[in-house]
Amino acid sequence: xxxxxxxxxxxxxxxxxxxxxxxxxxxxxxxxxxxxxxxxxxxxxxxxxxxxxxxxxxxxxxxxxxxxxxxxxxxxxxxxxxxxxxxxxxxxxxxxxxxxxxxxxxxxxxxxxxxxxxxxxxxxxxxxxxxxxxxxxxxxxxxxxxxxxxxxxxxxxxxxxxxxxxxxxxxxxxxxxxxxxxxxxxxxxxxxxxxxxxxxxxxxxxxxxxxxxxxxxxxxxxxxxxxxxxxxxxxxxxxxxxxxxxxxxxxxxxxxxxxxxxxxxxxxxxxxxxxxxxxxxxxxxxxxxxxxxxxxxxxxxxxxxxxxxxxxxxxxxxxxxxxxxxxxxxxxxxxxxxxxxxxxxxxxxxxxxxxxxxxxxxxxxxxxxxxxxxxxxxxxxxxxxxxxxxxxxxxxxxxxxxxxxxxxxxxxxxxxxxxxxxxxxxxxxxxxxxxxxxxxxxxxxxxxxxxxxxxxxxxxxx
Numbered sequence: 001x002x003x004x005x006x007x008x009x010x011x012x013x014x015x016x017x018x019x020x021x022x023x024x025x026x027x028x029x030x031x032x033x034x035x036x037x038x039x040x041x042x043x044x045x046x047x048x049x050x051x052x053x054x055x056x057x058x059x060x061x062x063x064x065x066x067x068x069x070x071x072x073x074x075x076x077x078x079x080x081x082x083x084x085x086x087x088x089x090x091x092x093x094x095x096x097x098x099x100x101x102x103x104x105x106x107x108x109x110x111x112x113x114x115x116x117x118x119x120x121x122x123x124x125x126x127x128x129x130x131x132x133x134x135x136x137x138x139x140x141x142x143x144x145x146x147x148x149x150x151x152x153x154x155x156x157x158x159x160x161x162x163x164x165x166x167x168x169x170x171x172x173x174x175x176x177x178x179x180x181x182x183x184x185x186x187x188x189x190x191x192x193x194x195x196x197x198x199x200x201x202x203x204x205x206x207x208x209x210x211x212x213x214x215x216x217x218x219x220x221x222x223x224x225x226x227x228x229x230x231x232x233x234x235x236x237x238x239x240x241x242x243x244x245x246x247x248x249x250x251x252x253x254x255x256x257x258x259x260x261x262x263x264x265x266x267x268x269x270x271x272x273x274x275x276x277x278x279x280x281x282x283x284x285x286x287x288x289x290x291x292x293x294x295x296x297x298x299x300x301x302x303x304x305x306x307x308x309x310x311x312x313x314x315x316x317x318x319x320x321x322x323x324x325x326x327x328x329x330x331x332x333x334x335x336x337x338x339x340x341x342x343x344x345x346x347x348x349x350x351x352x353x354x355x356x357x358x359x360x361x362x363x364x365x366x367x368x369x370x371x372x373x374x375x376x377x378x379x380x381x382x383x384x385x386x387x388x389x390x391x392x393x394x395x396x397x398x399x400x401x402x403x404x405x406x407x408x409x410x411x412x413x414x415x416x417x418x419x420x421x422x423x424x425x426x427x428x429x430x431x432x433x434x435x436x437x438x439x440x441x442x443x444x445x446x447x448x449x450x451x452x453x454x455x456x457x458x459x460x461x462x
């Protein structure tokens with residue numbers, strides 16, 4: 001077993017067996033590339049080794065609604081930014097094997113169970129079998145329940161039908177890192193320890209031109225959002241500026257993860273990136289909110305990205321962008337249509353991650369641990385549903401910057417006042433072409449910087 005542990009929370013959950021079935025994806029084993037549909041989409045599937053690390057047998061009954069499901073999704077890491085770019089229907093499992101791939105000492109169950117300590121192996125071709133793939137929207141990942149027969153059972157189609165679909169252009173970037181995530185969903189697991197290790201991820205590369213998929217490196221335990229931090233500066237080289245947090249919603253054991261990163265683009269000019277990952281929430285997430293400094297932050301640009309649902313029931317989700325709103329006195333927020341208006345609005349459903357970003361100026365750096373808000377998507381207006389705070393990188397509250405205050409203290413640091421020492425400091429910085437003197441924020445040093453500094457000096461400190 002080559003599975004590695006990703007994240008402190010995941011490590012705790014993986015160190016002991018729980019007193020119930022505990023299904024994990026021990027390894028992502030192989031890759032199958034199915035080619036293109038001729039319209040810019042390519043499709044893949046990946047092999048899995050599923051182990052029962054619990055001390056009780058797990059239900060595994062084909063031809064009923066009491067067998068596990070396998071979900072597969074694809075992520076891209078480029079320039080320290082992380083996004084989900086592909087998603088597949090779920091694969092419905094059949095009669096389990098009773099192997100011992102995890103070396104736990106398999107105790108075989110009945111023909112319709114995966115015994116305690118036992119493993120089941122599925123090839124990438126089997127996991128991409130269209131006849132046994134069904135819509136994600138029919139699945140309650142919190143309870144593991146779904147209808148049977150599921151919609152589109154035994155239906156097949158072209159090369160990309162139901163499978164993990166992605167735009168060819170999205171897997172053709174030689175400078176990006178890619179990760180496939182597999183999640184196993186069963187009906188008889190509960191609690192964070194038993195659920196968080198349902199996810200695993202592994203690096204995948206794509207051959208230029210043909211976009212053939214190849215798995216490399218080990219399998220990591222936990223949601224793929226941890227790859228943003230753990231491999232943000234290259235495989236095995238963490239990006240310490242990425243913060244990963246999680247929380248449960250109410251007492252329903254619905255778990256949402258939040259990744260965040262703050263990047264300085266220039267003098268007091270920052271980019272904030274967020275990834276909101278709904279691991280198993282049946283309600284989904286329909287709102288995301290970040291606090292800004294009251295009335296003093298200059299919001300420059302906002303961005304939104306989500307993976308595309310496809311085929312049959314799932315195509316009722318319109319994949320529309322979320323509405324963005326900037327309240328200069330408090331927040332920048334993204335929201336989707338309310339549940340009552342459209343139950344199939346593009347909320348963040350289980351097993352998916354949406355990306356949000358904004359650029360802001362006039363802030364003295366980021367603040368670690370500030371609470372970003374998420375709102376569940378379900379019955380009742382979003383505004384009437386409780387918001388949940390999750391720690392993240394955020395702009396500091398009212399920690400405003402007096403840009404022309406460059407000196408004044410005996411040690412040369414700003415003193416909160418504007419006088420001749422600041423003018424002298426600016427001229428010295430300008431002469432040495434220090435980035436602090438680039439007041440026009442264009443990467444050049446000329447009269448525009450002089451003019452911008454004098455205007456800021458004349459305006460005074462807030």
